[in-house]
Each structure stands twice: as C-alpha cells, then as structure tokens.
Amino acid sequence: MEDKTAYFDNSASTRLDERVFEAMKPYYFDTYAVATSEFAYSMGIDAKEALEEARSTIADSLNASPGEIVFTSGSTESSNMAIKGVTSALKNKGRHLIVSKIEDFPVLNTAKSLEKQGFEVDFIEVDDTGRLNTEQLAETITDETVLVSIQHANQEIGTLQDLESISSICREKGVLLHTDATHSFTRVPIDVQQIPVDLITIASHTIHGPRGVGGLYIRKGTPINKWMDGGFQEFNLRAGLENIPGAVGFAKAVELVTEEENKQIKALRDHLIERISSEITDVILNGSKEHRSPHNANITFHYVEGESLTLHLDMRGFAVNTGSACFSRSLEASHVILGIGGDHERAHGSLRFTFSRYNTLEETDTIVDAIKEIVAQLREISPLYEKK
Amino acid sequence: MKFPYSEKVLDHFKNPRNVGKIENPDGKGLEGSPACGDMVAVYLNVNPETLVIEDIKFESYGCASNIATASIITEMTKGKTLDEAKNISWKQATEELGGLPTVKAHCSVLAVEGLRAAIRDYEEKHGLVSEKETTTEEVVRRRLKHVMNPMAGLDIIRTELVTKIEINEGSVRILIDLPSDHQFASAIKEDILEKVESLWDIEEVNVVFTE
Structure with missing residues (x-):
C-alpha cells in the first residue's frame, strides 16, 4: 500500500529525486572529507570545490553572488539566523520587529521569543485572501524598527505577498527585509537584482532535495551576527561541519526545477480546484486566486471535519493535510485560516493539497472522485448539513 | 501501516451505527466543543412507561474519535433505561472501543455529553428534574471533571491542574497550574469557559494561568 500512496502533501516534504540522490552519493562514499583550504590534501580540496559549486548554483537561482549564500540545516535555522542575527547586530539601533500574522512557525515563534526578551513586535494583518496590508506596514515602521520579516508564499494557503511593494517600502524607510521563501523557492523565482530584499530563507526539502538542508541569502553588507557558536565555517556565519552531500543535493534539486515543470504542476492544481468547485457544493478556496504559488490548493468543505476527511482519504491511499484543530498536536485551529478572517468552522473542514513533480492527472482525478464520495x-451524518 | 486508532474505532468510523436524525424526538441533545470545533447531536425516543430508550440516533460534525464514540454509545444504550444510560461513562465507551489516543479524549467525551444532554432534555420536558441548584465550588468542580487535560487523557480535576476555584456573586475564578503560553492552554481555557459559563447563576468566568 505504501508505494501506491498518492501524495498531496508536498509542502510538508517531497520525495527525493533519484538524480539528486546520485549526485549526493559520491560525497558520502568517495569524497567524504571536510572542505579544506587549497593547501591541504586533495580529497578536502575536492570537497571544498563541490561545496562552492553548489553555492554558485543556488546563488544563480536568485541572481545573487555565491558569497551571499550560507548553507544551513533547513528553513527553521535560516529564519532563526536571519532574525536573531540581524536584531543582535542592530541592537543599538532599536528593538522593534515587524512580521505578518500568518508567518510559518520559524518566523512567528522566533518573533515571539524575542518579544519575551523585551523586543516590541508588531504582527501585521492580512486581508481575506492572505495578502498583507502594505499601508499598515508602512505606518508601523518606526525609527526603532530593525527588521521586517514577511514571507513570500504562505505555507498553508499559498498566497504570494507583493514582495516588490513590500521591499520598496522597506528600502524607502531604510529598514532591512527578510523573507521566508521556503514555499515558493524556484516555483516562483525571486531576482534579488530586481527586488531589494536583504535576507531570504530557502529550503531543499520542498523541491525533491534532501531534508535537513537549507540556505540563507544575505545581501552583501547586511549587518548580521553569528548566533550559534562554534567553528569558522560559512564565512564565519554558520558554525558546524558543512553538509556537503546535502549542499550538492540541494543544488542538483534546484537545477532540476524547470519553468515547464512549474507550468505542469500549476495545470494539475488548477484542474483539481476547477473540478472540486464545479462538482462539490459549499466549498471555498482559501487564499488568493491570482496571487498564489502554483503548487498549492487549500479548500474548505463546509459541514465536515478535516481529520475525518483525511483519515478516510488515507484509508483509500491519499495523503493530504488539514487545518483542523483535531489534526494538530496543540489542538489549535490553523492560525493562517483564522488570520485571513476565517472562523473555527472554516479551519475545521479545510484541506491543503500541495503538488510536486510526481503527481499525475490520473491521481488528481481519482482524489477528486474520492473526496466527492467522502464529503x-x-x-x-453532519448535524449542520441541511439535506436538500 | 499503523493507525493511532484500534480496529474497532476504525470500524465504527467507517461504518457508524444508528446515524441520522429522529423526526420529533422525545429528547434531543446538541453538544459542541469550541476547543476542537466538533459537534454532536443525539436524538432519543423513550418509552414513557418503562423509561427505556427505544430508539437512538446521532449526527456528528467531528473527527474519527467523535464519530466512533457516538456510534458505540448508541449501541451501548439502545434498550437500556435512562438511568442505566446516564451512568455509562466516557471510560466505559472508550474501553468498549479498545482505547483512544489520549489527546483525542475531549472529542470523544463530547459524544457522551451529547447523550447526557439528550437524557436531560427528556427529563426536563417530562418533569423529571428537581429545582435548580445554586452554584457552589462543588458544582463547578463537577463541571470541570468534563474538561480534559489532553496531556493525560484524564480530566483537569483528576490530574490536579485546577488549584483553586473561587465563587463570588455570580463570578467564578479558576486557577490552572499551567503557564499561559503552554501549547494546550488556550484549548483548555475555551473548554472550561464552555462548561462553566452555561451555569444558570454565573455571569462571569475567569481562567487564570500561572506565569
């Protein structure tokens, strides 16, 4: 049954691409030395070369320079590093931080943790599609503001923020901008020469790369302190043994994403939304129609509960995610659905479908058929549903 | 593949028994938990001579534990007297199901509460209930026995999360031995409010967490 699972939870994690695995292998079995200086032994020099080549590939994908990319253990570390590193470096400037209400936990909880340490944090509202109120953002920035952290694509509803306006507001006010691009990286490209964002969190596990690998883009000249003590790796910004197979795999994963593939994924996603909206009554698409990452659909099915729905789907071989409180470990409804003005009920019956390279039209059709029956x-049996 | 649910839970979830509505029921209970968003409705037809439950049906807007518990209690109570049915505990229902994950306890308690609410509705309509009692610490404590501590799967009274209950002219203050930013704090608070605010002589409920 395991290998037949039709997997629609690709924002949580993706299946590793075999080509990525092949690219990584030599760095476990042949070139396993640490990256060394060019005056050391050859295996270390080869390892160093592989690391730097991976760095260049990642940099190219953002139109950045290799010296602006630091490898990390994933997006949680990258966002911690960005926010803690910059606020620490600018502690003499001020202690005010701005984030959106619907950030993913690495940003949200880092902000809350700084709040406990005496920082002032503003959580900016979003509209009912999840887009940030840019006027409110501009008004909230003060002389004390050291960093604005606004995600690119939302983890649950896929809403894309208007990074162009947000970055120009920050530029104008002279405030640094970090964006968590975990859920958009390579699916919705960012060109740092066009968009003046200062720090970008990226990750490998969402694009068929290895998990436990991520990166942080740090625009040249950005003040940032090292927040984890140890060795001098990664331009003395990120201590710890470099994960060279991970970096190589990450770079390979980036290379494998094509515009064509993004179009195919979007077509499947659109097909799912189109069929569900036309064939099932009382559904809402959560998030924005136009400003949306190509691989995400998030739909509320009124009068049913999400955990029941996912369990029925699981028993039929489909993997999806829900914003229902019943599904979460904290028993709390999705802060994103609540943040876009949805109520408990809207979160209760919401399903998130996230697509990847490996989804097919056939399984997209069969999951819709299954959902129709289960809903x-x-x-x-729902007391809220009036039978027609 | 391993589900966190027993075979029996999955069976009742997939094929729930006694599902639906009874038109013009003799007793009806609707319980909802804001902590998880689940709701359950229970409908009863009762023989007025023998007070035996002759028919029972339920509807659920809830998760697997909620559906399975509601389903099993309809089987456990059909043909029983109201007094027998009233005494069926959440624990008996979950044992009958072969256990439930502790964190899901409150979803399943809801089903038992739905049954009790339906019985109460019948008793109230048929003049079987005595006068309203004044809310005392003991009354609040009894209500709080229906608020789950999701960490333990037992109620917050038995797990000693409640350190103090104060009642003062229609206002209740409940002290909970958990920090306010604990992952379950808001779920527990909502559950407490739901259970205590409905007391007829209570106007205000304050839930206080430790810092």
Whole structure:
C-alpha cells in the first residue's frame, strides 16, 4: 500500500529525486572529507570545490553572488539566523520587529521569543485572501524598527505577498527585509537584482532535495551576527561541519526545477480546484486566486471535519493535510485560516493539497472522485448539513 | 501501516451505527466543543412507561474519535433505561472501543455529553428534574471533571491542574497550574469557559494561568 500512496502533501516534504540522490552519493562514499583550504590534501580540496559549486548554483537561482549564500540545516535555522542575527547586530539601533500574522512557525515563534526578551513586535494583518496590508506596514515602521520579516508564499494557503511593494517600502524607510521563501523557492523565482530584499530563507526539502538542508541569502553588507557558536565555517556565519552531500543535493534539486515543470504542476492544481468547485457544493478556496504559488490548493468543505476527511482519504491511499484543530498536536485551529478572517468552522473542514513533480492527472482525478464520495457521506451524518 | 486508532474505532468510523436524525424526538441533545470545533447531536425516543430508550440516533460534525464514540454509545444504550444510560461513562465507551489516543479524549467525551444532554432534555420536558441548584465550588468542580487535560487523557480535576476555584456573586475564578503560553492552554481555557459559563447563576468566568 505504501508505494501506491498518492501524495498531496508536498509542502510538508517531497520525495527525493533519484538524480539528486546520485549526485549526493559520491560525497558520502568517495569524497567524504571536510572542505579544506587549497593547501591541504586533495580529497578536502575536492570537497571544498563541490561545496562552492553548489553555492554558485543556488546563488544563480536568485541572481545573487555565491558569497551571499550560507548553507544551513533547513528553513527553521535560516529564519532563526536571519532574525536573531540581524536584531543582535542592530541592537543599538532599536528593538522593534515587524512580521505578518500568518508567518510559518520559524518566523512567528522566533518573533515571539524575542518579544519575551523585551523586543516590541508588531504582527501585521492580512486581508481575506492572505495578502498583507502594505499601508499598515508602512505606518508601523518606526525609527526603532530593525527588521521586517514577511514571507513570500504562505505555507498553508499559498498566497504570494507583493514582495516588490513590500521591499520598496522597506528600502524607502531604510529598514532591512527578510523573507521566508521556503514555499515558493524556484516555483516562483525571486531576482534579488530586481527586488531589494536583504535576507531570504530557502529550503531543499520542498523541491525533491534532501531534508535537513537549507540556505540563507544575505545581501552583501547586511549587518548580521553569528548566533550559534562554534567553528569558522560559512564565512564565519554558520558554525558546524558543512553538509556537503546535502549542499550538492540541494543544488542538483534546484537545477532540476524547470519553468515547464512549474507550468505542469500549476495545470494539475488548477484542474483539481476547477473540478472540486464545479462538482462539490459549499466549498471555498482559501487564499488568493491570482496571487498564489502554483503548487498549492487549500479548500474548505463546509459541514465536515478535516481529520475525518483525511483519515478516510488515507484509508483509500491519499495523503493530504488539514487545518483542523483535531489534526494538530496543540489542538489549535490553523492560525493562517483564522488570520485571513476565517472562523473555527472554516479551519475545521479545510484541506491543503500541495503538488510536486510526481503527481499525475490520473491521481488528481481519482482524489477528486474520492473526496466527492467522502464529503457526501460525512455531510449525510453532519448535524449542520441541511439535506436538500 | 499503523493507525493511532484500534480496529474497532476504525470500524465504527467507517461504518457508524444508528446515524441520522429522529423526526420529533422525545429528547434531543446538541453538544459542541469550541476547543476542537466538533459537534454532536443525539436524538432519543423513550418509552414513557418503562423509561427505556427505544430508539437512538446521532449526527456528528467531528473527527474519527467523535464519530466512533457516538456510534458505540448508541449501541451501548439502545434498550437500556435512562438511568442505566446516564451512568455509562466516557471510560466505559472508550474501553468498549479498545482505547483512544489520549489527546483525542475531549472529542470523544463530547459524544457522551451529547447523550447526557439528550437524557436531560427528556427529563426536563417530562418533569423529571428537581429545582435548580445554586452554584457552589462543588458544582463547578463537577463541571470541570468534563474538561480534559489532553496531556493525560484524564480530566483537569483528576490530574490536579485546577488549584483553586473561587465563587463570588455570580463570578467564578479558576486557577490552572499551567503557564499561559503552554501549547494546550488556550484549548483548555475555551473548554472550561464552555462548561462553566452555561451555569444558570454565573455571569462571569475567569481562567487564570500561572506565569
């Protein structure tokens, strides 16, 4: 049954691409030395070369320079590093931080942790599609503001922020901008020569790369302190043994994403939304129609509960995610759905579908067919559903 | 593949028994938990001579634990008297199901509460209930026994999360031995409010966490 699972939870993690695995292998079995200086032994020099080549590939994908990319253990570390590193470097300038209400946990909880240490944090509202109120952002920035951290694509509803306006507001006010691009990286490209964002969190696990690898783009000249003590790796910004197979795999994963593939993924996603909206009553698409990452669909099915829906789907071989409180470990409804003005009920019956390279039209059609049956069945027993 | 649910839970989830509505039921209970968003409705037809539950049906807007518990209690109570049915505990229901994950306890308690609410509704409509009692610490404590501590799967009274209950002219203050930023703090608070605010002589409920 395992290998037949039709997997629609690719924002959580993706299947590793075999080509990525092949690219990584030599750095476990042949070139396993640490990256050394060019005056050391050859295996170390080869390892160093591989690391720097991977760095160049990642830099190219953002139109950045290799010296602006630091490898990390994933997006959680990257966002911690960006926010803690910059606020620490600018502690004499001020202690005010701005984030959006619907950030993912690495940013949200880093902000809350700084708040406990005496920082002032503003959580900016978003509209009912999840887009940030840029006027409110401009008004909230003060002389004390040291960093604005606004995500690129939302983890649950896929809404894309208007990074162009947000970055120009920050530029105008002289405030640094960090963006968590974990859920858009390579799917919705960012060109740092066009968009003046200062720090970008990126990750490998969402694009068929290895998990436990990520990166942080740091624009040249950005003040940032090292926040984890240890050795002098990664331009003396990120201590710890370099994950060379991971970096090589990450770079390979980036190379494998093509514009063509992004179009195919979007077409499948659009097909799913189109079929569900036309064939099932009382559904809402959560998030924005136009400003949306190509691989994300998030839909609320009224009168049914998400955990029941996902469990029924699981028993039929489909993997999806829900914003229902019943599904979460903290028993809390999705802060994103609540943040876009949805109520508990909207989170309760929401499903998130995230697509990847490996999804097919056939399984997209079969999951819609399955959902139609299950939703009808659950509505039949729901006290809220008025049978027509 | 390993589900966190027993075979029996999955069976009742997939094929729930006694599902639906009874038109013009003799007793009806609707319980909802703001902590998880689940709701359950229970409908009863009762023989007025023998007070035996002759028919019982339920509807659920809830997760697997909620559906499975509601389903099993309809089986456990059909043909029983109201007094027998009233005494069926959440614990008996979950044992009958072969256990439930502790964190899901409150979803399943809801089903048992739905049953009790339906019985109460019947008793109230048929003049079987005595006068309203004044809210005392003991009354609040009894209500709080229906608020789950999701960490333990037992109620917050038994797990000693409640350190103090103060009642003062229609206002109740409940002290909880958890920091306010604990992952379950807001879920527990919502659950407490839901259970205590409905007391007829209570106007205000304050839930206080430790810092």
